[in-house]
Structures are given as C-alpha cells and as structure tokens.
Amino acid sequence: MSGADATSGAERERRTQRLGLVSDVLAETTRFFHGEGFTQLLPVMLGRSTDPLGPDPGSSVLRTVEVDYLGQRFYLMNSMILHKQLAVRELGKIWILSPNVRLERAERGSSGKHLFEFTQADFELPGARGAEVRALIERYYARLGSALREHPVFASLGVEPPRFAPPWEVLTTHDLEAKYGPDWEGDASRDREQPFWALCHRREFYDREDPDDPGHFLNYDLIYPGGFGEALSGAEREWKPERIRARIARDGIPHAAFRAYLERSEGLVPSAGGGFGLERLARFLLKTPHVGDVQLFRRVPGERAEL
Numbered sequence: 001m002s003g004a005d006a007t008s009g010a011e012r013e014r015r016t017q018r019l020g021l022v023s024d025v026l027a028e029t030t031r032f033f034h035g036e037g038f039t040q041l042l043p044v045m046l047g048r049s050t051d052p053l054g055p056d057p058g059s060s061v062l063r064t065v066e067v068d069y070l071g072q073r074f075y076l077m078n079s080m081i082l083h084k085q086l087a088v089r090e091l092g093k094i095w096i097l098s099p100n101v102r103l104e105r106a107e108r109g110s111s112g113k114h115l116f117e118f119t120q121a122d123f124e125l126p127g128a129r130g131a132e133v134r135a136l137i138e139r140y141y142a143r144l145g146s147a148l149r150e151h152p153v154f155a156s157l158g159v160e161p162p163r164f165a166p167p168w169e170v171l172t173t174h175d176l177e178a179k180y181g182p183d184w185e186g187d188a189s190r191d192r193e194q195p196f197w198a199l200c201h202r203r204e205f206y207d208r209e210d211p212d213d214p215g216h217f218l219n220y221d222l223i224y225p226g227g228f229g230e231a232l233s234g235a236e237r238e239w240k241p242e243r244i245r246a247r248i249a250r251d252g253i254p255h256a257a258f259r260a261y262l263e264r265s266e267g268l269v270p271s272a273g274g275g276f277g278l279e280r281l282a283r284f285l286l287k288t289p290h291v292g293d294v295q296l297f298r299r300v301p302g303e304r305a306e307l
C-alpha cells in the first residue's frame with residue numbers, strides 16, 4: 001500500500017469513529033428529551049417565515065434562501081424558532097432534530113465553528129423561565145458526559161473524555177464586555193475549563209425584552225470552554241403581538257417575510273427554549289480542529305463541497 005493510501009485509510013478510519021460518536025450522541029439526546037417528557041416533532045425545512053438571524057452582532061449570514069413555488073414564497077429554515085413558538089401551545093414541551101441552512105460569508109470558514117448546513121437539537125417549553133431551561137440543559141450535559149465517559153473513541157483518538165460539572169457560571173454580556181471587550185467569546189471561552197452561561201444579548205425580536213428593565217434581554221447562550229465558543233442559544237420569548245410588531249419595526253426587518261407568522265401571533269403563549277448545534281457538540285467532545293471534521297460531507301463556508 002502506498003503512503004498516501006495508508007494515510008487516507010487511517011483518516012477514513014478516524015472519520016468512521018467520529019461519525020460513530022455522533023450517532024451515540026444522537027441516541028443519548030433522544031433518550032434524554034423523551035425521558036424529560038418532550039414530544040419529538042419532525043423538522044420543517046421550508047417556511048413562509050423563518051428566523052431573521054438578526055439584528056445579532058454574532059450573525060454573518062449573507063441572505064436567507066428564498067424558494068418561489070407554485071405562487072407561494074418559502075424560506076429555507078435558518079431556524080425553526082417561529083414554528084416552535086406556535087407549536088408549544090398545542091403540543092406542550094417539544095424538541096426537533098432540525099436541519100438549518102445558513103449561508104455564512106466565506107471568511108467564516110476559518111472560525112472552526114461555522115457551517116452553512118448543520119443540525120440543531122431545538123426545543124421549547126410552554127410557560128417556562130430561563131432558569132428552568134438552563135437547569136434542563138445542565139442535566140442534559142451531565143448525563144451525556146456520564147454516558148460517554150467510557151466511550152472507546154476517546155482512547156482511540158487520544159482525546160480526554162468529557163467531564164461536565166454543572167452548575168455552571170452565569171455571566172452577562174455586560175460583565176463579559178467589560179472584561180474582554182466587544183468580541184469576548186473567544187477569550188472568555190479560552191479562559192475557562194467548564195462551559196458557562198452568557199445572559200442578556202441584544203438580538204432578534206423573538207427574545208423577550210425584560211419588562212422591568214428595558215434594553216435588557218431574557219436570553220442566554222451556553223459557551224464551551226477551551227476556545228470552542230458558542231454551544232447553544234435560547235431565550236424566554238416575546239409572545240404579545242403588539243410587542244413583536246414593535247420589535248420587528250424597530251429592527252427594520254422586512255415585514256413581508258413575517259406576515260404569515262404575524263397573522264398567527266394572537267395564538268402565541270409564553271414559552272422559553274433554545275437550540276444547540278450537534279456538530280459543534282461532537283467537535284467539542286472530540287476536540288477536532290474544525291466542526292466540518294464531524295460531518296459526513298463537509299459544509300464549510302468557502303470550501304469546495306465534495307458532494
């Protein structure tokens with residue numbers, strides 16, 4: 001066998017092992033949400049409205065993909081947030097393995113954590129507050145860590161198995177900016193050995209503004225340690241139609257894209273939830289250089305896709 005074949009054979013074997021871990025993470029995630037009483041829904045991929053992904057200083061999406069089909073305009077899912085908000089009223093606690101397409105700028109290819117197609121575990125709980133969601137997610141990671149600790153992939157790839165030790169530090173973006181500057185995520189992540197929560201981001205209209213403290217937001221991100229950065233984003237939601245309309249107007253995002261959602265907004269109820277990227281989770285567990293390394297077919301911005 002030539003050297004090149006041996007190398008690609010070894011790399012193929014590592015890829016098979018990484019994908020095996022992704023499969024086991026999916027199985028554990030499914031067991032967890034079902035055990036917590038969530039109803040699993042199949043994903044929506046084309047919607048008459050979708051997540052605007054902005055205004056958000058962290059977003060760098062070029063555009064939302066529009067599909068005109070038989071006289072209707074659809075958008076490819078940036079995330080299912082708007083559909084989740086409508087679904088919780090009838091269905092209670094829900095979760096979805098939700099594929100998202102986000103056309104990131106080419107420069108994002110070198111961040112190590114951006115993909116233009118990925119899957120998130122996306123969940124929503126009617127009537128919940130942020131603290132309840134954060135406790136749920138801490139239970140999830142603690143359980144995932146114990147379930148995977150003896151997984152042979154870690155010894156085989158020479159990576160430390162995960163040690164998640166919640167409860168985790170809770171900070172605000174104001175604390176983080178004061179210490180690390182406006183681009184706090186990388187340095188704050190590199191400074192820590194456990195994940196931490198970052199609260200209060202000024203971003204999309206569906207994250208609830210604190211009624212007692214305008215200009216502050218009842219949302220949260222979970223950040224991985226070691227420079228791996230954002231794991232999850234979530235929030236308590238705006239559900240009052242007049243507040244949603246005012247936020248959309250304030251953000252200056254085109255109304256047409258939200259007409260179908262706004263027409264149904266009288267049916268919204270208070271809820272909270274979030275979503276975490278499964279590829280980012282697998283990358284964090286396996287400490288691969290790029291999140292594309294845990295995909296079967298890499299979807300890295302600016303890279304030529306194999307298939």
Ligand code: ASN
Pocket residue numbers: 051053078079080081120122123233234235273274275276
């Ligand atoms: N899934 C996120 C949430 O529930 C939204 C997103 O992915 N942009 O808040």
